[in-house]
Structure formats: structure tokens, C-alpha cells
Amino acid sequence: MIDSTAMRVHSHGANPAGGQLAQAMGRSKASLSTKVHMACDALGYPLGFILTGANVSDFDQAKPLIKSYLRPSSFALMDKGYDSNAIREVVSQQGGIAVIAVNSSRSQKPAFDEHLYRERHRIENLFQRLKHFRRIATRYEKLLTTFSAMLCLACLLIWLKY
Numbered sequence: 001m002i003d004s005t006a007m008r009v010h011s012h013g014a015n016p017a018g019g020q021l022a023q024a025m026g027r028s029k030a031s032l033s034t035k036v037h038m039a040c041d042a043l044g045y046p047l048g049f050i051l052t053g054a055n056v057s058d059f060d061q062a063k064p065l066i067k068s069y070l071r072p073s074s075f076a077l078m079d080k081g082y083d084s085n086a087i088r089e090v091v092s093q094q095g096g097i098a099v100i101a102v103n104s105s106r107s108q109k110p111a112f113d114e115h116l117y118r119e120r121h122r123i124e125n126l127f128q129r130l131k132h133f134r135r136i137a138t139r140y141e142k143l144l145t146t147f148s149a150m151l152c153l154a155c156l157l158i159w160l161k162y
Contacts, residue, residue, distance in 0.1 A: 001040050001077040001123040002065050004058045005131075006033040009139045016142035023144045026053020034139050034147065036130075037061040039069040044122030046130075046155040051148060058082065063090050070094045077120045130154055 009025050009032040016023040024034050033054035039047045047069045050061045058081050066087070070076055072095030078087070083103040088110070091098040099116050102109045131137040133154045141147040 001042075001044075001120055002038070002062055002082065003079060003120075003123045003127070004035050004037040004061070005127045006035050006054050007131075007136060007139045008033050013140050013142045021053065023142065024051040024053055024147075026055035028054035036127075036151065037065060038123065038126070039065045040123050040126050042119070042122070044126045045159055046126060049151060049155075051144060051151075059084065059087070062087055066090050066094060066096075070096045072096065075099050075116060077117060077123075079120065126158070129158055133157075 006028055008030070014020070014025070014032055016025070020026070020032065025032050026035070027033075035052050035054045035056060035058075036049050037052065037058060038049040041047055048065065050064065052061060062078065062082050063086075066076060067090065070091065074096050076091045076096045076098050078098070078100045080101045080103045083100045083106065088098045088100065098110075099113050101117060102112050130151070133150075135141075135150055136154050139147055141150060
């Protein structure tokens with residue numbers, strides 16, 4: 001499963017060395033935020049993530065996650081934001097099966113397994129568990145490397161079932 005969520009940057013972390021763009025901070029509608037693009041397994045355990053500014057598209061970050069974590073003959077569950085022929089092609093090249101909610105604006109609607117798509121709540125639950133860590137929910141760190149390390153630590157604790 002692949003999805004993303006935004007983590008708001010605390011006001012004390014808003015002026016990092018190297019600039020906001022270099023530290024994966026971007027403007028969203030609400031405020032300065034960092035977006036976490038994450039892949040998880042079928043049980044909702046984190047596999048990997050990519051950090052970007054909040055103004056970066058989810059679509060562009062899905063391809064590297066798919067190439068890194070999708071195994072042959074497995075399902076790739078994603079929401080409507082990832083519904084495109086290009087993403088479906090990357091999934092099929094990796095030997096997987098795309099289960100992506102169909103965007104209503106598509107003229108030709110591909111097949112969609114609604115029963116299997118219901119399992120996508122597990123990645124939403126993963127984000128909810130990550131946001132229980134206050135340091136992750138509000139990004140206090142100025143540097144990308146330290147925030148990434150804190151996120152890795154939180155993912156490790158989830159694997160260990162804190």
C-alpha cells in the first residue's frame with residue numbers, strides 16, 4: 001500500500017540551514033509542512049518512505065516506492081490520487097496487480113476490486129500510529145536528516161509494537 005500524509009513544521013524548525021526547500025519543507029494551504037510518502041505491507045507495517053515538501057505531488061513519489069517495495073504477483077493498493085495509466089504501467093512492469101480507486105473523470109474505467117481495496121485502511125492506521133509520536137506529528141527538527149532519523153525510529157517502534 002502506498003499513500004502520503006503531511007506533517008506540519010513547528011515554528012522553531014521553520015528556518016533551517018540550507019533553506020526550506022533543501023530540508024523538505026514546502027507550503028501547503030495551511031502552513032509550512034513536510035509530506036511523508038510511505039509504503040507499507042499488507043498488515044500495515046512500514047516498509048519505507050520518502051520525504052518531500054508539502055507542495056510536491058504524490059504521483060511523482062509513487063514510482064520509486066513501487067519499484068523498491070512491490071514484489072511480483074502482489075497487489076498495490078492506492079487511492080484515487082494515484083489513478084493514472086503511468087502508475088498502472090509501473091505496477092505491471094514490476095509484476096504486480098494495481099488496485100487503485102478509479103477517478104470519476106476517467107473515460108475508460110479499468111477493473112477495480114472493491115473488496116480488496118477496503119484493506120487500504122491499514123496504511124491510514126499506520127499514519128495515525130505515527131502521529132501518536134508528538135515529535136513526528138509536529139516536525140520540530142530543522143534538518144531533513146534528523147527528522148528522517150526520528151521517523152525511522154518511530155517506524156522501528158511500530159514494528160516492535162511499542
